[in-house]
Structure formats: C-alpha cells, structure tokens
Amino acid sequence: MATPAWIxxxxxxxxxxxxxxxxxxxxxRLPLWISFAWAISALWRVQVYRGHWSFPGKLxxxxxxxxxxxxxxxxxxxxxxxxxxxxxxxxxxVFKLLExxxxxxAYLLLFxxxxxxxxxxxxxxxxxxxxxxxxxxLLLTAALIALHQDEPLRFSxxxxxxxxxxxxxxVPLLLLxxxxxxxxxxxxxxxxxxxxxxxxxxxxxxxxxxxQLSQSDALVFRAAxxxxxxAQRDLYxxxxxxxxxxxxxWRANDFNDxxxxxxxxxxxAATGAALEYEVFLEPTYRRWLYALQVPEAVSxxxxxTLDYRLLAKEPVTDKFAYRARAYPQSMxxxxxxxxxxxxxxxxxxxxxxPRAQAWAQGLRERFANDRALIDFVVAYFREQQFFYxxxxxxxxxxxxxxxxFDTRRxxxxxxxxxxxxxxxxxxxxxxVVAGYQGGEINPLxxxxxxxxxxxxxxxxxxxxxxxxxxxxxxxxVAPQRIESGLERAVGANEFLAQQPLSxxxxxxxxxxxxxxxxxxxxxxxxxxxxxxYRDDTQxxxxxxxxxxxxPLRMGMLLVGGGALIIFAVACALFGRRLFGVRLAAExxxxxxxxxxxxxxxYPRPVAMAPGxxxxxxxxxxxxxxxxxxxxxxxxxxxxxxxxAAQREQLLRKLKRLARSREFA
Amino acid sequence: xxxxxxxxxWQQRFERWLKRRIPAARSVTLDQRRIFIxxxxxxxxxxxxxxxxLIAAINYQSNMAFAxxxxxxxxxxxxxxxxxxxxxxLCIEALRGYPTFAGEMAEFELQLRxxxxxxxxxxxxxxxxxxxxxxxxxxxxxxxxxxxxxxxxRGWLRPGRLLVQTVYPxxxxxxxxxxxxxxxxxxxxxxxxxxxxxxxxxxxxxxxxALKKGSDDFYGFRAYRSGDNLRHVLWRAYAKGQPLQSKQxxxxxxxxxxxxxxxxxxxxxxxxxxxxxxxxxxxxKGEVFGLHLPGATLALDSGGEQRERALRMLxxxxxxRGL
Numbered sequence: 006m007a008t009p010a011w012i013x014x015x016x017x018x019x020x021x022x023x024x025x026x027x028x029x030x031x032x033x034r035l036p037l038w039i040s041f042a043w044a045i046s047a048l049w050r051v052q053v054y055r056g057h058w059s060f061p062g063k064l065x066x067x068x069x070x071x072x073x074x075x076x077x078x079x080x081x082x083x084x085x086x087x088x089x090x091x092x093x094x095x096x097x098x099v100f101k102l103l104e105x106x107x108x109x110x111a112y113l114l115l116f117x118x119x120x121x122x123x124x125x126x127x128x129x130x131x132x133x134x135x136x137x138x139x140x141x142x143l144l145l146t147a148a149l150i151a152l153h154q155d156e157p158l159r160f161s162x163x164x165x166x167x168x169x170x171x172x173x174x175x176v177p178l179l180l181l182x183x184x185x186x187x188x189x190x191x192x193x194x195x196x197x198x199x200x201x202x203x204x205x206x207x208x209x210x211x212x213x214x215x216x217q218l219s220q221s222d223a224l225v226f227r228a229a230x231x232x233x234x235x236a237q238r239d240l241y242x243x244x245x246x247x248x249x250x251x252x253x254x255w256r257a258n259d260f261n262d263x264x265x266x267x268x269x270x271x272x273x274a275a276t277g278a279a280l281e282y283e284v285f286l287e288p289t290y291r292r293w294l295y296a297l298q299v300p301e302a303v304s305x306x307x308x309x310t311l312d313y314r315l316l317a318k319e320p321v322t323d324k325f326a327y328r329a330r331a332y333p334q335s336m337x338x339x340x341x342x343x344x345x346x347x348x349x350x351x352x353x354x355x356x357x358x359p360r361a362q363a364w365a366q367g368l369r370e371r372f373a374n375d376r377a378l379i380d381f382v383v384a385y386f387r388e389q390q391f392f393y394x395x396x397x398x399x400x401x402x403x404x405x406x407x408x409x410f411d412t413r414r415x416x417x418x419x420x421x422x423x424x425x426x427x428x429x430x431x432x433x434x435x436x437v438v439a440g441y442q443g444g445e446i447n448p449l450x451x452x453x454x455x456x457x458x459x460x461x462x463x464x465x466x467x468x469x470x471x472x473x474x475x476x477x478x479x480x481x482v483a484p485q486r487i488e489s490g491l492e493r494a495v496g497a498n499e500f501l502a503q504q505p506l507s508x509x510x511x512x513x514x515x516x517x518x519x520x521x522x523x524x525x526x527x528x529x530x531x532x533x534x535x536x537x538y539r540d541d542t543q544x545x546x547x548x549x550x551x552x553x554x555x556p557l558r559m560g561m562l563l564v565g566g567g568a569l570i571i572f573a574v575a576c577a578l579f580g581r582r583l584f585g586v587r588l589a590a591e592x593x594x595x596x597x598x599x600x601x602x603x604x605x606x607y608p609r610p611v612a613m614a615p616g617x618x619x620x621x622x623x624x625x626x627x628x629x630x631x632x633x634x635x636x637x638x639x640x641x642x643x644x645x646x647x648x649a650a651q652r653e654q655l656l657r658k659l660k661r662l663a664r665s666r667e668f669a
Numbered sequence: 670x671x672x673x674x675x676x677x678x679w680q681q682r683f684e685r686w687l688k689r690r691i692p693a694a695r696s697v698t699l700d701q702r703r704i705f706i707x708x709x710x711x712x713x714x715x716x717x718x719x720x721x722x723l724i725a726a727i728n729y730q731s732n733m734a735f736a737x738x739x740x741x742x743x744x745x746x747x748x749x750x751x752x753x754x755x756x757x758x759l760c761i762e763a764l765r766g767y768p769t770f771a772g773e774m775a776e777f778e779l780q781l782r783x784x785x786x787x788x789x790x791x792x793x794x795x796x797x798x799x800x801x802x803x804x805x806x807x808x809x810x811x812x813x814x815x816x817x818x819x820x821x822x823r824g825w826l827r828p829g830r831l832l833v834q835t836v837y838p839x840x841x842x843x844x845x846x847x848x849x850x851x852x853x854x855x856x857x858x859x860x861x862x863x864x865x866x867x868x869x870x871x872x873x874x875x876x877x878x879a880l881k882k883g884s885d886d887f888y889g890f891r892a893y894r895s896g897d898n899l900r901h902v903l904w905r906a907y908a909k910g911q912p913l914q915s916k917q918x919x920x921x922x923x924x925x926x927x928x929x930x931x932x933x934x935x936x937x938x939x940x941x942x943x944x945x946x947x948x949x950x951x952x953x954k955g956e957v958f959g960l961h962l963p964g965a966t967l968a969l970d971s972g973g974e975q976r977e978r979a980l981r982m983l984x985x986x987x988x989x990r991g992l
Contacts, residue, residue, distance in 0.1 A: 112711045112840065116718045119741060123722050126733035135733055142737070146744065146839075153791050153837045155805045167838055171747050178743030183736055188727075195728040323731060536732050567746075575750050579757070 016151035023144035221457035244440035277334030297331035349434035365430030393483035434467035693849035712841035766854025861942030866932035896973025
C-alpha cells in the first residue's frame with residue numbers, strides 16, 4: 006500500500022540524539038577522523054533537516070565512502086579484527102544517517118544503531134557502561150516509534166515515554182531469557198579486541214617498570230576464597246616467571262607456556278591442605294592468570310604450565326572468572342630438567358655486572374651450602390643501608406652493580422633482579438617472578454581486591470630436595486610492604502603520587518572509604534552474578550530455582566514464565582477489555598433496553614438516533630412512557646458533562662429503568 | 670482479492686470462513702476475533718538482525734550483548750500486544766458512498782470512532798489495489814475518512830472487504846483485519862457522445878403548459894437552489910455580498926424532451942451512455958426532460974433532482990448488480 010515513505014521530521018531528531026549517545030562511548034577507541042566525519046555529517050544532516058542545505062550528491066557519497074575505507078585501512082592496516090569492524094560499522098551508521106530519507110532507510114539505520122550498541126558490550130561490560138547504554142537504546146526505540154507517528158505540532162516527549170513503557174515491559178522477558186538461555190561455546194573463532202595501550206603487567210621487566218605500574222590504582226582482579234582469607238603476607242599472586250636476562254631486562258621464556266601435562270603426563274600430586282578460590286579478572290588482553298602457589302587448574306578454560314603457572318586458553322579480553330586451587334605447603338619441581346637448569350643458571354656474558362659476579366663467586370667459596378649462601382644474601386639486604394622507594398635513581402649500564410654497591414635505593418624489581426643475579430652467579434638456579442602481592446579485603450564482600458599498585462616482583466631459587474622455593478628480598482628491606490601494603494611502605498606522599506584524585510589515596514577518610522568499598526561490592530556482585538553468569542553460576546542459579554536442571558523444567562520455566570509475563574502486560578494494557586470490547590456502562594444498559602424492545606417487535610434501525618427511536622416507539626406504543634425517560638437518561642450520560650456523583654446517580658437510575666416491567 | 674476470474678477452492682473456503690468470522694455490517698468494532706497479526710517485512714529483517722547479534726554475543730561470550738539481544742526480542746514480543754492494541758476497540762462505521770460515473774473514482778465516507786481512552790496512531794485503510802488513507806485518532810473521539818475506489822461498471826459498487834491495518838508502534842509487526850462494510854456507491858453510466866435520442870411527438874404533448882421556467886423572458890428572482898443554471902445566477906448582487914440569487918425566465922413555448930432508449934443506436938451500455946450524456950446536457954441547459962426506458966418511464970421535469978432520478982434509472986437499468 007502506498008504509505009508516506011518519508012522519515013517524519015521528529016523521528017530524525019530522535020535519531021540524531023540516539024546517534025550522539027551511541028557513538029560517544031566509542032569515541033576513545035576510534036581514530037580521530039571518524040569523530041570529525043561524524044560531526045560534519047551530523048551538521049550536514051541538521052542543515053538538510055532545517056532546509057538550508059541539500060542531500061549530498063552521488064559523487065560526494067562515493068568519495069566519502071572511499072575516503073573512509075581508505076582511512077580505516079590506513080589506521081588499522083586491515084579490515085579484519087574487532088576494532089576496524091566497529092569503525093566500519095560506525096562510519097556506515099554516520100553516513101547512512103546523512104543520506105537517509107525514506108522509512109526503509111530509517112529501519113536499516115535503526116537496526117544498525119542497535120548493532121553499534123551491541124558492539125559496545127564486546128569491549129566493556131561494567132555496570133556503569135551498561136547503565137549508560139540504556140540511554141542510546143531508549144533513544145533508538147523512541148526514534149523507531151516516532152517513525153510511525155504523525156508529525157506532532159510541537160515537540161513531544163511521547164515517543165520516549167512510550168519507548169520507556171515498552172522497554173519496562175520487555176525487561177522481565179529479558180531477565181527470563183537471560184536466566185534460561187544456554188551459554189553455548191563460541192561457534193567459530195572471532196577476532197578479539199586488541200586492548201590498545203593499557204597499564205598492566207608485561208612479559209618483560211626492566212628497572213623502574215613495576216614502580217611505574219604501581220602508580221595506577223586500576224583494579225586487576227578480585228579473589229573470593231571459599232574459606233578464610235590467608236594472611237596478607239602469604240598472598241603472592243604468581244603471574245609470570247622471568248628467567249631470561251640480558252644484563253638489564255628480564256624476559257619470560259615462551260617455552261614455559263607449554264602445558265605441564267604435555268611434558269609430564271602424570272606430574273607428582275600436590276600435598277598438604279588446599280585453598281579454594283575464585284578469581285574475577287579484569288580484561289588484561291594477555292593469557293597469563295594470577296594464582297597462589299602451588300596452583301591447580303580447576304576451570305576448563307585454564308591450564309597449568311610447565312613452570313606451575315595458570316594460563317588462560319584465550320587472551321583475557323573481557324572480564325574473566327576462573328576457579329583455582331592452591332597447595333601452599335606443597336613443593337614443586339623436585340626434579341629440575343637439565344635443559345631448564347642450564348637456562349636458569351645463565352648469566353649473560355662475563356662483562357656483565359662484573360662486581361656482582363665477583364661478589365657472588367666469593368660467596369660461593371665461603372658457603373658450600375646453597376641455603377646458607379641465600380640466607381647470607383638476604384641478611385646483606387636487611388643489614389646494609391638499602392632503601393625501599395618508588396623513585397629510585399636512574400641506573401647505568403651495569404645496573405645491578407650500581408644498585409648493589411652504590412645507590413642502594415630501589416623498588417621491588419631492583420631487589421628481585423639483583424638477588425636472582427647474585428644467586429645465578431653463585432651457581433644456584435634462580436628466577437624472577439612477577440605478579441601481585443597482597444590485596445585489600447573488602448569487608449562487605451569478603452573478597453580480596455588487587456590493584457595495579459600491588460604489583461610486585463620476587464625471586465624463586467631451586468634447592469635440592471625442596472624444588473623451587475620463594476624468596477622475597479623486598480621483605481628484608483621493607484617488611485611493611487609485604488605485611489600491610491604499598492601505602493604503608495612508601496607513605497602517603499609517594500603512594501599514587503601521579504593520581505592525586507584517586508579514591509584510593511583517601512582511605513583514611515572514613516565515609517569516602519565506605520562509599521568506595523560499597524561501590525566495589527556492587528561491582529563485584531555485578532561481575533560475579535551478571536557478567537560471568539554462565540556455566541557454574543548458571544547451573545547454580547537454575548538449580549536454586551528449579552531444584553533440578555533438565556530440559557523439561559527449563560522449557561517449562563521459559564514457556565510458563567513467558568506466558569505469565571505476556572499475560573501480565575496484556576492485562577496492564579487492555580485491562581478488563583482483554584476478552585472482548587467492553588462498552589461503557591450506560592451503553593451496556595441501553596443496549597439491553599434496545600434488545601428488550603426488539604423482542605417486543607420494535608428493533609432499533611441501524612443509525613437511528615436514540616431520540617428519534619424513542620419517538621418512533623412512542624408513536625406506536627404511547628403508554629410506554631418509560632422509554633422517554635430511559636432515552637433522556639442515556640443521552641444525559643452520553644453527551645452531557647456530569648460530576649461523578651451525578652453520573653453515578655443517573656447510571657443507577659438507568660439500570661433500574663432499563664429493567665422496568667412496563668414494556669416487558 | 671477478487672481480481673482472479675475464478676477463485677480457487679481454498680480461496681472460496683477462506684472467503685466463507687472470513688464471512689463467518691467477520692460478517693458484513695454497517696459498523697464494525699475490532700476485537701481479537703477479527704484482528705490478525707504477523708511480523709512485517711521490517712520485523713522479519715529485525716529478527717534476522719537479532720540472529721546475527723545473537724551469534725556475535727555467543728562468539729564473544731558477552732553476557733551484556735546477550736542481554737541486549739534478549740531485550741530487543743522482548744521488545745518485539747511486547748510490540749505484538751501494542752500493535753494489536755492499536756486496532757482493538759476501533760469502531761469503523763460506513764457512512765455513505767457518493768455516486769460517480771463509471772470509470773471514475775467513487776468516494777466513500779467512513780467514520781472511525783474509539784471506544785476507549787487511548788488514541789490510535791497511523792491506521793491505514795484501503796481496498797486492495799486502491800489508494801489507501803492513513804490517519805490517527807488521538808484527541809478526537811471520531812474522525813471521518815474519505816476513501817476512493819475505482820468504478821468499472823454502472824450499477825451499485827460494493828467495494829468488498831476493506832483492509833484495515835497498522836504497524837504502530839515499532840513497525841516490526843503488522844496487525845490487520847478484513848472487514849466487510851455494508852457500504853455501496855451508485856455508479857452512473859459513463860456519458861458518451863451521440864445524437865440526441867428524442868422520441869417522436871415529444872414536444873407537442875405538454876407544450877401548452879402554463880408559465881414554465883425557461884430561458885426566454887425574464888420574470889423575477891428567486892434564491893439560488895443547487896442545480897440552477899450558473900449562467901442565470903445574479904453574480905452582480907453576489908459580488909455586493911448579497912446571497913446568491915437566480916434569474917427566472919418565463920417561457921411561453923415549453924421545450925420538453927423525451928429521451929428514449931429505443932431511439933439510440935448501439936448496444937445497451939452504449940445507449941445508456943448516450944442517454945446519460947443527454948440527461949446531463951439537458952439539465953445543464955435547464956430544460957425539461959423525461960426518460961423512456963423499456964419497462965420504465967420517468968415523467969417530465971427539470972432541475973437537479975430530475976437529473977439524479979434519471980441517472981439512477983440509467984445506472985440500475987437491467988443491472989445484474991441492482992438492488
């Protein structure tokens with residue numbers, strides 16, 4: 006049918022608003038020129054809307070599309086990948102609005118808009134972002150509604166109001182589907198978000214790297230223990246083992262990422278008491294996970310590596326939850342692979358930090374026992390004038406020599422690095438371990454919060470009959486760091502010095518701290534129960550609801566719940582008229598009266614007004630005076646303005662008269 | 670719908686079922702017995718887009734993406750009720766159909782009335798293949814809508830089932846109904862040029878009648894009546910702001926014409942067309958005329974009412990679709 010196929014003007018207004026709200030959160034991830042292109046085409050569209058400019062010509066459109074394709078290619082180097090795809094999608098969205106004129110194009114534009122909204126959730130799923138995304142989705146829906154309304158004379162909020170009402174009615178269905186829908190494994194491999202430049206642990210460590218990282222107050226992960234939380238000094242979250250050293254920078258060895266079971270089909274079982282915990286990791290865009298020693302992989306998406314670390318099977322591009330088990334008393338790698346042994350012993354080049362090497366060789370001659378040698382080095386750190394500081398002096402070529410014997414001011418990486426170097430020079434297998442140490446317990450949730458400023462580096466040495474043993478030279482220098490965290494160790498002036506407004510700097514302000522912990526508790530709940538609602542959590546919740554999880558019960562919940570929700574909405578919408586058109590009371594009474602007259606042989610002809618009908622009946626049956634009265638009553642109820650009391654009174658009268666025996 | 674020459678078996682069944690379910694009436698109030706609902710083309714496209722979004726949510730394992738897809742699906746489901754609600758309770762009443770000449774568009778007037786508080790948005794009405802009308806019923810209780818239907822043959826034009834549909838609010842679903850409104854318009858024959866079909870001795874019979882309105886001698890004014898010859902309107906007085914007046918002329922020799930079916934040449938429809946033309950022509954000149962059809966006669970008279978009577982006779986003459 007020929008309907009006016011043009012987009013109504015008020016719909017365009019809603020569309021433009023929706024576009025602003027949709028693209029805003031993407032802006033930081035997009036190349037700058039897309040924002041420019043967006044601003045210009047939005048301006049252009051507004052001018053077309055106001056009738057000042059005309060739509061772009063075909064040539065201009067082709068040029069714009071080609072230019073933006075080239076731009077995306079230039080910025081990302083490829084069209085494959087999540088970021089270029091989203092950039093492409095948003096450029097389409099921007100230019101489509103510029104040329105959109107017909108209703109069909111508006112549909113395309115709006116559906117594209119919903120898709121752009123979805124892509125936001127492939128990057129971020131935090132509570133704040135989700136709450137924000139309600140705005141563009143509502144605006145898009147308002148635009149969809151406005152598309153089908155007549156142009157109002159003045160601006161009206163009505164489309165948004167209807168969108169709000171409909172959305173509120175749709176939310177119960179969303180919850181039901183969210184609860185029940187099975188979370189299937191990915192159907193095929195998709196390009197994951199790249200993450201860009203993010204602060205976080207990297208797989209190489211030079212002097213000052215961890216000090217830099219500890220300037221950030223970003224959350225790294227939350228850990229929830231099923232039992233009591235271990236003491237802070239025991240919370241060594243191992244992330245990376247760095248065993249390649251070039252004289253300045255420590256690097257991870259890719260070989261260590263191999264799954265343990267691939268090399269040793271049946272590794273020796275861990276012994277001692279086990280700690281059970283679950284970690285909710287923020288996206289790191291890396292594969293390594295953080296685990297307490299000695300870990301055991303529990304979640305299927307994780308694996309245990311050759312050097313007893315936990316590794317995710319895919320890079321963690323989204324909030325990621327994994328269960329793990331730790332055996333703090335257990336020993337590991339009692340047999341050291343000879344090949345590994347060589348690499349752990351490597352000290353790159355003889356002309357590398359000669360003073361430290363000479364010192365180590367001297368120690369070797371003094372101590373035949375490895376353990377005694379290590380104890381001596383630890384005591385050396387404790388007894389000499391070493392300082393723990395976030396702002397160490399810059400070190401030159403032989404960084405370890407300078408640190409050990411000259412500056413003696415450093416952060417954990419300096420201590421770990423020189424400690425391991427000395428041990429290796431003395432012939433003891435040793436390596437640097439990077440990760441996080443400690444964490445803050447949120448009393449509201451009982452979870453441990455680990456921030457970037459908890460980043461730490463320590464050492465592991467291999468001893469005959471004990472395997473790898475943890476040593477933390479930082480503990481010798483600054484025991485407060487290990488026992489109560491960085492803030493106590495460096496003082497309020499150095500702690501988060503580059504982030505003066507961070508809420509973490511104001512932990513002493515009681516009410517602020519309470520709010521911070523409350524917000525964290527909400528975010529934890531969100532991550533724990535909503536963002537990670539799948540597998541175990543889903544099974545657990547459904548079991549609580551249904552008692553037993555089987556397809557029949559799930560189907561019944563889905564169908565029954567869905568029907569109930571739809572029925573409730575229908576009741577709200579149609580009320581008592583749900584089962585047929587319900588007439589006003591006076592019309593019902595009058596219809597009853599007409600039906601009685603019809604039975605007496607005086608049916609009311611179609612389209613005869615009540616007054617005329619009454620006169621017609623009275624001409625033939627003058628004795629039925631009540632007909633006149635009923636008609637007067639009905640007409641007053643239908644056409645006159647009455648107060649509620651008058652109306653009530655007249656209705657009662659009409660009801661009584663319509664039952665009158667006079668003409669029956 | 671009825672364009673096919675021979676409706677197939679199932680079409681007849683459907684027609685019968687529809688007739689039982691939605692019988693013809695002067696006035697129809699839409700309720701759940703009459704309203705059908707199905708995704709529109711945009712709605713099917715939307716569902717397709719949702720499927721793609723669901724795959725994205727699965728592949729990226731993003732629970733919030735799942736939530737958005739479920740929300741949009743919920744919106745779609747809720748829209749079923751809202752779209753249905755935008756037709757339910759609407760009362761459509763047939764007012765009248767205006768006469769027209771075959772081949773032209775017949776105009777029908779329908780009245781839309783709401784039986785509840787909430788308004789109706791963007792209701793489309795139309796007969797299949799004919800231009801449709803779109804209107805909303807927001808502030809007013811009642812709205813009148815004009816619809817047009819092509820007329821092909823003379824006689825009564827019954828436009829058949831009227832499609833009433835809406836896609837409001839989201840455009841993803843289409844709710845519609847086919848209502849059989851008891852409405853008809855009279856279609857006059859198409860006027861055809863031809864020689865004046867006068868029956869013999871027509872002028873003498875009533876020639877001696879007393880003064881008859883004509884166009885020879887002016888004898889007075891009277892208030893304008895519709896159908897008066899526009900050339901006799903006293904425009905000067907009208908320009909001064911006085912009401913429309915017509916000049917009256919006395920006529921001593923009455924010009925009365927008998928138009929006769931038998932005096933025409935050609936087949937039945939052609940003859941009726943020629944007669945129609947002359948009825949219009951004579952009335953325009955303000956002359957007196959009568960009509961002889963086989964089996965029916967219209968007495969001599971003049972003016973607009975006479976024209977209507979004559980045209981009606983011509984329209985319904987031996988019409989299969991007559992009353």
